[in-house]
Amino acid sequence: MGKIATVEMRGIGKSFVGVRANNNVNLSLKSGDILGLLGENGAGKTTLMNILYGLYQPDEGEVLINGETVQVKSPRESMHLGIGMIHQHFMLIQKHTVLDNIILGFDDLPFFFPQKVMRKKVEEFSERYGLHVNPDKYIWELSAGEQQRVEIIKALLHKADLLIMDEPTSVLTPAEAEDLFVILRRLSDEGHTSILISHKLEEITSVCNRVLVMRKGEVTGSADISEVNEKTLATMMVGHEISLSYPKKELDQGEAVLEVKELDVHSDQEIPIVNKLSFSVHRNEIMGIAGVSGNGQREMVEAVTGLRKALGGKVYLKGKDVTNRSARYIHDNGITHVPEERIKFGTVANLLLMENSVLKQHHSQPFSAHNLMHYPTIRQHAKKLMEDYRVDAAGINTPIKNLSGGNMQKLILGREISAGPDLLIAAHPTYGLDIGAADYIRRRLIDCRDEGGAVLLVSEDLEELFQVCDRVAVMFEGRFMGIVDPADCDMGDVGLMMAGSLPKETK
Ligand SMILES: Nc1ncnc2c1ncn2[C@@H]1O[C@H](COP(=O)(O)OP(=O)(O)OP(=O)(O)O)[C@@H](O)[C@H]1O
Ligand SMILES: [Mg+2]
Numbered sequence: 411m412g413k414i415a416t417v418e419m420r421g422i423g424k425s426f427v428g429v430r431a432n433n434n435v436n437l438s439l440k441s442g443d444i445l446g447l448l449g450e451n452g453a454g455k456t457t458l459m460n461i462l463y464g465l466y467q468p469d470e471g472e473v474l475i476n477g478e479t480v481q482v483k484s485p486r487e488s489m490h491l492g493i494g495m496i497h498q499h500f501m502l503i504q505k506h507t508v509l510d511n512i513i514l515g516f517d518d519l520p521f522f523f524p525q526k527v528m529r530k531k532v533e534e535f536s537e538r539y540g541l542h543v544n545p546d547k548y549i550w551e552l553s554a555g556e557q558q559r560v561e562i563i564k565a566l567l568h569k570a571d572l573l574i575m576d577e578p579t580s581v582l583t584p585a586e587a588e589d590l591f592v593i594l595r596r597l598s599d600e601g602h603t604s605i606l607i608s609h610k611l612e613e614i615t616s617v618c619n620r621v622l623v624m625r626k627g628e629v630t631g632s633a634d635i636s637e638v639n640e641k642t643l644a645t646m647m648v649g650h651e652i653s654l655s656y657p658k659k660e661l662d663q664g665e666a667v668l669e670v671k672e673l674d675v676h677s678d679q680e681i682p683i684v685n686k687l688s689f690s691v692h693r694n695e696i697m698g699i700a701g702v703s704g705n706g707q708r709e710m711v712e713a714v715t716g717l718r719k720a721l722g723g724k725v726y727l728k729g730k731d732v733t734n735r736s737a738r739y740i741h742d743n744g745i746t747h748v749p750e751e752r753i754k755f756g757t758v759a760n761l762l763l764m765e766n767s768v769l770k771q772h773h774s775q776p777f778s779a780h781n782l783m784h785y786p787t788i789r790q791h792a793k794k795l796m797e798d799y800r801v802d803a804a805g806i807n808t809p810i811k812n813l814s815g816g817n818m819q820k821l822i823l824g825r826e827i828s829a830g831p832d833l834l835i836a837a838h839p840t841y842g843l844d845i846g847a848a849d850y851i852r853r854r855l856i857d858c859r860d861e862g863g864a865v866l867l868v869s870e871d872l873e874e875l876f877q878v879c880d881r882v883a884v885m886f887e888g889r890f891m892g893i894v895d896p897a898d899c900d901m902g903d904v905g906l907m908m909a910g911s912l913p914k915e916t917k
Contacts, residue, residue, distance in 0.1 A: 413492045414571040414603060415441050415476050417462075423470035424457055426812065428804035431457040432468070433627040439572075439605070439620075442598050446614035446635075447607045448647055449624035450844040451816025452802040455607050456498055458624070459574050462605075463495040464488040486515075494570025496561045498577050498607075498815045498842070499753050502549045508532070509545040512564045535563055541589070551678045553704050554750060555582050562590070572603045577815070579613060580841045584870065585702070591617040609816075609844050611640040623647055648846045656852055656877050659860045663880070664693025667728055667744070667833045667864040668714065674722035675706070675713045675888075684710045685888040686723065691833060696855060696865040698875040698896075701885035701908055707868050708750055710885075711835055715747045716740040728832060741770055744832035748823055748839055750868075756822040757810050764806040767792040767825055799824035800850065816843050820851075827854050834858055837868040852878050872901055886910045 417439040424432040431454045439445055447455050460466045462473060464482035472479050475491060482488045485495070502511050513519065513528050520527045532545050541559045549557060558578060565573055573594075579587040594604050594617055608614055614621055615635060623631040623646040631646040638646075668691040675684035684706040691697045699707055712718035714725055716737035725733045732740050741747070749755045757766050768777045768788050776787050792806040799820045803813050810818060823839055836855065840848035855865050855878055869875050875882050876896040884891045884907040891907040906912070 416474075417572060417603065418474040418477075419458070419462065419471065420474065421471035422458065422461060422468045422473075424454075424461060424466060424468050426804075430627050432461070435471070435624070435627075435629055437622060437629075439603050441601045441603055443620055444594055444598050444604045444606060444618045446618035446621040447605055447624070448609075448611075448614060448621060448643060450647060451820070451842075451847055452626075452814040453624040453844075454627040455624055456576055456814060459495065459576060459605065459607065462488070463493055463574060489515075489568055489570070492569065492571030493574065494565035494568055494572070495574040496558070496565055496576065496578055498580075500549075500554075500557050500561065500751075502557055502560060504548070504550040506549060507545065508543050508547055508549065508552075508560050511549060511560060512545075512567060516568070531567060532563060535567060541593075553708070555586055555703055558582060559586075562593075566597075570602075572605070573597065574605045576607045577609070577842055578606065579608060579610065587613065609842065609848070611643050611845070614643065615640060625649065644845055647844065656856060658856055658878075658880075661694040661860065663695050664862065664864075666690040666692050666726075668866070669726040669729075670710075670714065670723070671726070672723035673710065673713060673720055673725065675709045675718060676721055677706075677709055683888050684713065687889060688723075689883060689890065689893070691864045691866050693832075693862050693864050694859055695880040696859050696867055696878055698879035698882040699866065699868045699885055700870070700872060700875050700882050700904055703750075703870060705885050706888040707885055708837070711747070711749075711837060711866075711868060714740075715745060715835060738770075742774065746770075746826040746829045746831040746834050748826050748834075748836040750837040752822050753815070753818060757818060759809070759811040761810060762806065763796070763801075763803055763808050763810050763813065763821065764788055764792040766810045767795050767806075767821065769825065771829060795821060795824040795828060798828070799854075800847065816847060819843060820847055823851055823854070827858055831858075831863060833864045833866065835866045835868070838870070839867070840869075840871070840874060848874075872904060876901060884908055 419435060419437040422432050422435040435458055449455050457466065461468050464484050464487055473482060480491065509529055509532060512532055529545050536542050541563055543556055543559050578590060582590060597604060606618060619635050621633055621635060621638060622629060671688050673684055673687045674682065677683040687710060701707055709718055713720045716735055720733055724731060727743055727745060768791060771777055772783060777784055789806060795801065801817050801821045803817055819842055827834060840851055843851060855867065859865050867879060879896055881893055882896055883893045884904055886908065891912060894904060
């Protein structure tokens, strides 16, 4: 431990076809630092970290560790140097168990009983840091937050001395994020160094001791945390001040678009996870679902959108029974959906941006007729989405996998919102978006509502829910603890309900 005393990146430059992702970037760190790396979507943060981790080679510049130039040619080498990275999108193998994923790529496995020894290590480790996961579960069975924990345990077990985390908290609950910060602080006390990419300014100011801000591939600021606050950071990031208030039209609740009656759904483990849930979502309203993830939100949404079987109860869309109809049928009848793991389920990595822009609509008007895709219309649509949702990419013919994380999300959101659905279901739509983009998306959700649509917004960000929703339901263990009016309710009470207890004065 403690192999890395200083890390320096000098004059780093990196271009991709048509994009200057990094330009003369300098960064320096010493043992114990927790550096916050901030910047708008597409600013070049992930690229810079991929260079440090050896996934990309820089076009210009050098990396120095303990004052000596190193060439990090592959992640395997960087691991040997003591650099670990947790990626923005999960890199775990879905069909393997937690334990197998952790063992994979481990060089100094014990000769005897490797499984047993490693299991013990994993258990000790998860206990020590409060990162609870079951080593025998398959990755596909885990929630996003649990998968993240596996990644963290994996990196730390590989003795990462410098831990790079690319938006690690975007899939964690606030409580899980706080646990992670406790770990980071503990690691820092032990002399480890961390780099934390985050769009959440309060996270950066609460856990980091230094911050580096990037914009359009270049460093626009670097400071000690004591010299900045959230406001100055925001300005450094986007180049101007932004205000976060969301005016909405005064509208009466319209007719019910979605009615869910006594819905029962099982989890992947075949355990009841949604229990006799009933609610409705109406035109001209944004209904929020608050709750710590893992309380049935995802399964409920999947049952409503046809991705999971409803074992009991009914789902009505515009009065029509759509219970257990196919996802395509439900989509074609007016529900669009931005899933939790949108990169995995919302895009096809090897297809072009243009093709991804019509992923679910490609079979219907105006994008196809007589079973033939109509490319000019698709191209035009893709261009418009890029413009409207400020998707920063080289062009509509770029493979979607080359987009920065946030830009991919903006495209998916744009695609689902622009389809003009009767009901838009959005799970954590602003995760991973920079503050400017998140602001833009919230306004589009409100537009959707104002124009007569219904929106179901699943989020763990209470502030966001309170800013945009007309009603907020708090979900706990597969049921609603209550439905509150954000204009007339205390956020603290909602916090209590999220933890399963009722505030004193509820009806
Ligand atoms: N492999 C690649 N091929 C082509 N272009 C790429 C590739 N990787 C990144 N880019 C481009 O480089 C720029 C920087 O991307 P990067 O992923 O580093 O941004 P980021 O700051 O991490 O953004 P986000 O907050 O959205 O994750 C973007 O314009 C992106 O489209
Ligand atoms: Mg990124």
